[in-house]
Amino acid sequence: NAGVMQNPRHLVRRRGQEARLRCSPMKGHSHVYWYRQLPEEGLKFMVYLQKENIIDESGMPKERFSAEFPKEGPSILRIQQVVRGDSAAYFCASPPEGGSTDTQYFGPGTRLTVL
Amino acid sequence: GENVEQHPSTLSVQEGDSAVIKCTYSDSASNYFPWYKQELGKRPQLIIDIRSNVGEKKDQRIAVTLNKTAKHFSLHITETQPEDSAVYFCAWVGTSYGKLTFGQGTILTVHP
Numbered sequence: 001n002a003g004v005m006q007n008p009r010h011l012v013r014r015r016g017q018e019a020r021l022r023c024s025p026m027k028g029h030s031h032v033y034w035y036r037q038l039p040e041e042g043l044k045f046m047v048y049l050q051k052e053n054i055i056d057e058s059g060m061p062k063e064r065f066s067a068e069f070p071k072e073g074p075s076i077l078r079i080q081q082v083v084r085g086d087s088a089a090y091f092c093a094s095p096p097e098g099g100s101t102d103t104q105y106f107g108p109g110t111r112l113t114v115l
Numbered sequence: 116g117e118n119v120e121q122h123p124s125t126l127s128v129q130e131g132d133s134a135v136i137k138c139t140y141s142d143s144a145s146n147y148f149p150w151y152k153q154e155l156g157k158r159p160q161l162i163i164d165i166r167s168n169v170g171e172k173k174d175q176r177i178a179v180t181l182n183k184t185a186k187h188f189s190l191h192i193t194e195t196q197p198e199d200s201a202v203y204f205c206a207w208v209g210t211s212y213g214k215l216t217f218g219q220g221t222i223l224t225v226h227p
Contacts, residue, residue, distance in 0.1 A: 031213070033213070033214070033215070035215070041219075041220075042204060042217045042218065042219050042220050043159065043204065043215070043217045044217070045214050045215060045216065048212050048213070048214060055212050056212050056214060058214075059214075091158060091159065093215075095213070100213075101212070101213035102147040102149075102164075102208050102213050103147075103149070103161070103164065104149075104161070104213070104215060105161060106151075106158040106159045106160070106161075107158060108157075108158050109158055
């Protein structure tokens with residue numbers, strides 16, 4: 001749904017650099033889910049955040065990956081020291097305004113390419 | 116465990132035919148079952164969903180059925196059109212804060 005915003009849409013990094021991906025949820029909502037889609041695969045849950053809180057990070061790799069959703073501004077997924085295996089599409093999702101948290105609409109995604 | 120088995124992995128039909136995709140889940144506490152359509156290079160798009168207190172839901176050419184006893188749910192597309200060609204993902208939500216677990220996807224090709 002057009003209401004979920006992500007940027008950048010495409011990101012190219014060299015091995016060892018840092019990648020920062022941003023997501024703004026649907027207007028009026030403070031819940032953000034991040035998912036990763038490896039090439040030619042399905043989507044895998046990474047982390048669920050509400051404003052200033054990480055609720056569920058069971059899908060996050062143990063190292064190099066972190067996420068935050070500050071009181072002001074978008075949610076940020078940060079990948080330190082990127083490796084080629086991090087190349088993927090990263091989507092965030094958000095419930096619609098006034099909707100159940102089950103119902104999730106996806107942003108356009110950030111396609112990360114690690115050279 | 117949190118698994119969703121989705122079949123078939125690829126499905127090829129002629130325009131006007133019906134297409135059926137089936138998913139089996141493992142968590143009996145699951146209560147919400149959405150279906151997403153993803154075109155190449157695009158975002159997953161929610162096309163229909165069903166909750167556990169309902170056995171069937173229909174929206175024009177798309178329907179979803181749920182069998183909680185057997186733990187499976189299916190997507191039915193009737194009168195398929197070439198623009199239905201995409202990858203379709205089933206998903207479910209259990210008790211864990213709305214976290215979606217996805218099936219492996221079905222590549223649907225509708226031939227004109």
